[in-house]
Amino acid sequence: MINQTMYQRGAESSVIREIFTYACERKEQIGAQNVFDFSLGNPSVPAPAAVRDSIEHSLAQLTSEQLHGYTPAPGLPATRAAVAASLNRRFGTTYAAKDVFMTVGAAASVSCSLHALVNPGEEVIVIAPFFPEYRVWIENAGAVCREVLADQETFQIDVAAVRDAITPNTAAVIIDSPNNPTGAVYTRENLEALAMVLSQANGAREQPIFLISDEPYREVVYGAEVPWVPSIYEHTVVCYSYSKSLSLPGERVGWILVPNTMPLADQIMPAVAGAARCLGFVCAPALFQRVVTDCVDEPADVEAYARNRETLTRALTEYGYTYVEPDGAFYLWVRALEDDAEAFCERARTFELLPVPSNSFGVPGWIRIGYCVSHETIERSLPAWKALADTYK
């Protein structure tokens, strides 16, 4: 028969995208303003004006072949150079264009990195709660997803638990900070402790444990420092996307950085290219590679998210909810008002509130509220959040 693994992955679909689809249908039924869709990380903040300027400039200046032709598989040289230069300015590094591989967004970045770094049968550690697609991509690479619970007070990495989870079969650890779904930003101390544990484990091994630092939310941060991970642990590959920082999630453009300071960089970059080739990626979308070249230093507009965060957390506190104070990203990780997060979300749905239950993130009893919606949606949803809490009193 057809491939049942793929059938299952398609039939189960992503819980997040299922709620998103329900929200679209429900909006048709009762009006968009009456449905509070907190499911997807679809930024409500518009792309900066520089994005439109870049597209218009390219359309005016370039031939069709320059604009829309194949780019080299790793990306346009100018784009790769612009990304490297931007990182160097910000982190005091000395990366070159050749260290950057342009991808079809963060999903492609993580999927290709896993295929490049991990062999079938090996284990990859994720910090729970974690972005549910990590498991899908890890298992598609033939590897085993090993969940390690974050510190349940701070939602920092529980480094001792990571140490206990490492086996001779551990190939890699995936982290994302600012974190989806908790909004936690891993501190320098936390990352240094992780690096120490990994380095100690490496001493007894032929190959190092790789760290995959997935950073689509790097720029979405409310004052906290987001340390540059490769400067803390040398065996780090960085995955990035412009979905959040430039509000371009549908355009699918991001990159993988294989730092030239990484001992195995000369082997890893070809493996990344090989993975992209094998999976069916040919190049990142050409027009938006040029947008990246032009907009690489555009500041992310986080003010709108900061305002949403402020309004939402103040109100939820008043209504009796508890949550993790988010330092970054645009998700609020809220304790469900009953043990069963899915039942809680079912009840929330009767108030037209659509958060995501925590089960698919690998832990029970929480919900994720994506507050990357309009401020008006936040404000209009508040009575519903209050009424929902009241049903538990």
Next chain:
Amino acid sequence: MINQTMYQRGAESSVIREIFTYACERKEQIGAQNVFDFSLGNPSVPAPAAVRDSIEHSLAQLTSEQLHGYTPAPGLPATRAAVAASLNRRFGTTYAAKDVFMTVGAAASVSCSLHALVNPGEEVIVIAPFFPEYRVWIENAGAVCREVLADQETFQIDVAAVRDAITPNTAAVIIDSPNNPTGAVYTRENLEALAMVLSQANGAREQPIFLISDEPYREVVYGAEVPWVPSIYEHTVVCYSYSKSLSLPGERVGWILVPNTMPLADQIMPAVAGAARCLGFVCAPALFQRVVTDCVDEPADVEAYARNRETLTRALTEYGYTYVEPDGAFYLWVRALEDDAEAFCERARTFELLPVPSNSFGVPGWIRIGYCVSHETIERSLPAWKALADTYK
């Protein structure tokens, strides 16, 4: 160590892309007009004006979120509907939007189709000479690439040879017509004979053999009929891309059609979605999905390719080359003037001629000339082709 399969795939790279890279470097050295790069299928014909109009219209009319936000994983409903309606107008079919899955180009289409339809250990038949990446994607799906030589006179499918190659393990056959690299267009009789052989084999099997019809060159044809394959064999999935017809290869947009006439469509479409998810595709680039909606019936401009074909074939005939008369695509399949096609291409390179040797297409002794270049490049290259032939006299 890191994944050696991926490393090899990256280190070996695609021969075609390697020549393309050499061409770029060589152009820097001696001037673009002095290098005759026939390697890549990068259309020299500009995208139709309607593409630019569509982009400008979207930029003017839509909000950033509508423009650049995530689309549903299978694509924008309007885009899927437009594709289905276009097919229905042209082929008298009754497809619906739900039968179309928008992809990140033809490579993604074929890769996802293979993952959806084929199980590890099964066999997939390709018709040699064949597009070299088929083997890469087949093997990445854990399957075995089984080469069947095309009829060496006509380069139609050798149906008897396909019949002999079918085993109980055969899961699928990939065809592409108009063919890359030979330019052959499979006749209706040829496809009907193939359908007969597959149907006969299906009688003794629990599951049908699937046909994957990869059709990026459907519109690039010089008068020949390109039959609609699902009307000839019901277990056919169609893969398409706008790389060639709209000259948008760098933008990565195409689709998979799972026809509603296909007996297992209800299982295959979720499997396609699951494969896209597992491999790390989130959605096709949003802005170019809208371009497809607007430009779905834009005629491909094949006149320039027809003129190139005419000039090139007339001259090569005069110089003593023999080749397959191409009915479609923009490749000329020419017999090398010595048995070793790679040695022949090495010698061609001394005349700044850069065709692709046939070895990576699964057969020895031929070269592929991509004549999707400018007419001027064709004309300027003719003395070099003559001089090259003269060295063999």
